[in-house]
Amino acid sequence: MTCKPYIMIFPALLLVVLFSYIPFILTFFNSIHSVSLSGERLGFVGLANYRRLFGNQSFHASLSNTIRFTLFFVPTNITITLLAAVLSNRKGWLANLNQIFFFLPMAVGMSSMLMIIKMMFNPSIGIINRLVGANIQWFNDPNAAMALLVIAGVFLGFGFDFLLFSAALRNVPNDLKEVARINGANGFQIFRHLELPLIAPTLVFIIVTNIKNAMLISAPVLILTEGGPFRSTQTLVYQMYLDGFKSGNYALGSAIAIVVFLLTFAALLILLHLERRRIYYQ
């Protein structure tokens, strides 16, 4: 029965090859060919698609928006979820209730959630402007629109990341914390020198997935801002969608896809390299 493991792995492998690897190779091929409106490859053009892409103003905007979004989103999201997880990591039914409320957003469909957020942030009839008592033009001011995307991103990612942090914090042995407390460590010191190193593997995992999600963000853009105002929220994947699917420019769309992949991959490689040197696994 030496073939058993291969049989077991076959369904998963089939799916991955069919829906990830083959499309990836085709995308790469498309990106170095000129492709017709109906998706046929017309001829090999080498790096010409990339050269045009890098000269494209719209692409410059997408690139800088995606990087800006990642830089704003990842620290904000991790700070807020980690804070929530630390604060609700205690015994008692109130803490349990809090935990339930914190990961409840996970149970709402992304699109419906975004539609609700869109209503809430509507400048003239939305509840947010009424509550804060200001007339913030969420969809007309480029900075506010970017902030809105970050808020929506945190809201969407909150439940899952919170769950992971909570689970990791619970796994920190209680007797270690007690020892620390007896030795006179305060709450912050316990967190900084005991809990943080012990949850570091989870932290790295969350940073990695957050960067990936941020670099690939598209659904909130599509539903909330459609890239506006003035392309200030047009991200790389959203531009890929516009050029590739809305305009039928498969060659350019594929080139964007490859660029996004390389950027994300590079970011993750650097991070994983750092992780190997700095993180302690139990």
Place this chain on the structure above:
Amino acid sequence: MKRFVILAVIVLLALPMLFAQGQKASSPYTTITWWHPNSGLAGAATEELINSFNRTVGEELKIRVEAVYQGKANDVLTKLKPILQSKDQRDLPDLAQLDGSAVLDIRDSAQLITVNELAKNEPDYLSKIVEATRNSITYKNNILAMPFNASTILLYYNKDAFAKAGISEPPRTLDNVATIAAKLKQTDDKGRTTFWGIANVPTTYELMVWLGHQNGLTYLTDFENGHTGAPTRVLFDENGTMVNFLTKWQAIYDTGSLANLTSDLNGAFASGQVAMILASTSNLSTIASMVGDRFEVGVANMPMVDENATGGVNVGGGAIWAFDNGKNNQWAIWEFLKFATSAEEQLKWHIATGYFPVNVDTYDLPAFKAHLQENPLFGVASCQLMNSNPKLQGIWVPSSYQIYYAFQSGILKMLEEKQTPQEASKAIAQEINGYLQEYHLMRAR
């Protein structure tokens, strides 16, 4: 275990029986499907139109029309495109209602049945369709689709604010807009603007008119805005229309009464933050209901760029496209299209939605005149169009999203980064030319 596997296979094979298999051949009716984007008031009017057809002409000729709401016009296109690309024509609807952005994706499709083909036995019927609406969907002298929900752009203004500022007439030209907007603007004691004269960042929709109507008629791109071939370059930088427009627009901005809003303009207008906006005639009912009785809404012709800009406005909105799905329904499609664009049905559609009638006979109906008398605002749109050059048409360009943002960002950049109109015009032209050339790369062999 073996029995379970066999059972599972049987269940899987039997499942498709639960899904509709299409119409049975024995039914005496020819069924045609119509994908449409009409919701709200227009959705109700669509239902009404179909019921009326199925009761009368449809019953007589044994035709049934089934309407399927498919989301916004853009969503209808998104759902249609993969079927056209898959070359499997059986899944095509007989009819799909789309807007101008669909032309480029569909006009070369082998499954498209043009209106000229449908009308080959009754070509005279086409003369009943308003010329400008026919032109709006004509490519290389071929009417691609049947005009149905036609609209134009209009100026909406806050009559109460105008009266308070002592202004009796809506602006005729952009120079007027600048003077009037400056008078309308209000600030609080800290100098912040609380009420804007006008809100807009011109993009494709506005510029088709503001560039197109200069000197009677000007094309934005070669190949007559893309109506006689795929455009290869823009013309607005060479013929100076863009510079002319941008100079006027800069003057409005310099009065400090222009808000660069791109989103929720209806809301800003209805909540009394801005005195003038530009929007489609089809927004009339919506805006009126949003405003309620807070103030009186006025509508007027789209302001002209200058006194020489006499071309008027182009027709926007949408048309109904017919497809060959192998069922040989052409005759039934044609009967329904004739019904939907008949004088009486277009009147009902006009009253329910605000889209103006595409049938010339509607304008002579006593009921139409009576309705106009009661609702003078509705008349502005059709009057504006009747006085326009029917050759003034929208642009059909690839990468329409990118071009939309190229216009907007280019104009904002001029206003905020103090570019000259010449620099801005050149930069916008350069960017858009890039997208037009991109399209030709996709066609070159």
